[in-house]
Amino acid sequence: MTNQTLERPETLDPSLPGRFADGSAHAMFANLRREAPVHWCADSQFGPFWSVSRYDDIVAIEAQPALFSSEAKHGGVSIIDINPAEASYLESFIMMDPPRHAQKRRTIAPAFTPSEMTRLTGSIRTRTAACLDALPRGEVFDWEERVSIPLTIDMLAILFDFPWDERENLRIWSDAITSLDMIANRPQERVGLLFQMAGRFHQLWQERLAAEPAPDLLSMMIHSQSFGEMDAAEFMGNMATLIVGGNDTTRNSMSGLAEALTLWPGQWDRLRADPSLIANAASEIIRWQSPALHMRRTAIEDVEFKGHRIRKGDKLVLWYVSANREERLFPDGELFLVDRPNARRHLSFGYGIHRCVGARLAELQLQVLIEEMLRRDIRLEAAGPVERAAHPFLAIVNAVPVRIG
Template structure:
């Protein structure tokens, strides 16, 4: 089975119809370096108000896309996979011409479950489901509790006497990795390698932009980064292939075995598609929770009254987690491709054109969430956020993310109620995920 052959990677150049809404010239959602200051929430607000379905050009010869920012419209696109296909164009905006893409990483990113439509998407999703059921996750919850305690024990002496530490390094990057490896069944001795691979995966978009922006000065630093990047990507896929093929021969009660032995149309997945499944689970199972863990600490520092509410009323934590996820919105966008001419909020979209849904914009739509830029741990409808998507492509691991966030902040606020972010923070250049690479914290 060669699923990538069914995919038209880049959409049709457009717009093919007249534009209903203006193009806001100073709003650039394709510039990944603008996202190093965080998501452009002010731009999102302007788009929702002035151009909720706006035509947006792409750099490096990309065909352009429709930027969709209102909650109702994002729900409409997400909930109609027949009209708005994941498979036809993939979920990412284009990043340069084919000859400058990283061949292995690009191919694997296309050969994933989230880049498929029915029936293949549903067949693969069904194979994963036993490892995300409440009964299975009860055991994972206990493991997460123990790991949170272990990590906080290790942090305690480092936070003595007003010292500052990087929460990403000591906590946010470690907990999701532990949880992912528990579900996958990765041997403990192999787990540290995942941290290194994640570092390079988050910089993949940055590298793609640098390579697409010819001519570029080949500095020693850049050449070393490219070499390290390529070596780590190869190592990650080599490890994944080795472990998945091993599970085919000797299956265990873990998600890795389920991926290895998954079938579509009665046949085991081709080796190339194993690469895609491996990339998806490593990236999606780790990155988004990590960034929400860090983002929540930043929010609680910015809104100390809400933090005090949680300290005084730990029972509010379940709803607060949804509010953290709503405000952070760790996945910035998802792309679809129109399979037919369709009208969205008064804008005609032609067959073959790309549509990109901005989750961070939808999750701060004041029509759904009053005072959307305010953290409110008692917000009654926080669960209406769509940070995990909506419809048949809703993130299969959303409950795993909620479990980790809930347990992490129950223990953090109980043990370190005075822990705050110092304001020193770094965000990787990435407009697909909100990638917090550094967040310094201290007590008191």
């Protein structure tokens, strides 16, 4: 591991994917927050970009969507520019600015109200309990493979009312959308998978359109007025957003939870002694893990920001992973503390008009997981190094080897 504190801001490239695999990004961001909170990187594998690493600055930018755009035509919401060909068949409201955005978001939002969450709690609990009961005791297993992946894929299948025995495809498509390796080295294979996804969802679209409206997300979208007029590209884009939004992020939070509990077993004792901390612990893991490492915006005109001249078309990368450990707000931010008083202030769900629409669902899944683990006193011990992907956008965990102690 390189010593990031020795890197000079003038030559620093915060986006080097390896930093996110070996965890060295945290020391680098502490340095950036102190030395260069609005930092220009002139050259990287993702092109030139600004890094915004302080909490208040990120909030200030997200609060001005008219100036700092999410639109696909400007490159979208990740440091990895959306390629124009892809934008033509993946148009989603996460990559839309006002006024189009609000109209679309309003259709999805009813699927995530508190009453919908209450309706879903029973099935989340049943699946979580069955998953935990099937885990081996005293043997090494991969938490990612046995818990995080199946729980989040099943959840998506329930949300969409996706054919149950085909749900493994949701994982394959989700991985294809985000995989850096596929984007760079296997574009044909990736496009093939995206078309497969498009084909299957198109069939489902036709079926649900012909059927009576139902409470699943697909039917809700198809029968709504604002989405009713959407074309195939927009439909696919929304599916892709929901699959990645609902899958990778929650999956990686669940894996982060297992890792944190093996690193700080005292926090498990704390939760056992006081289960009223469970909801806070779920927020704390989302803060600590920062499942979406950043979101990106593009300046749509020249603007002065914190003494820097941002030019029209410049890419701004808003590093949540940094803001979530900002010393002023989150002292000892590298620690996982189930009773951290302001854990809920994390920026992992973003801020402003695009703030995560699925936040309640993600929190609910984590809370139920912790509750059911507590009920069984599933105390995790590390059984090998956690494997992370070298990815600058999502905190992707590949394996968490553990043993139930």
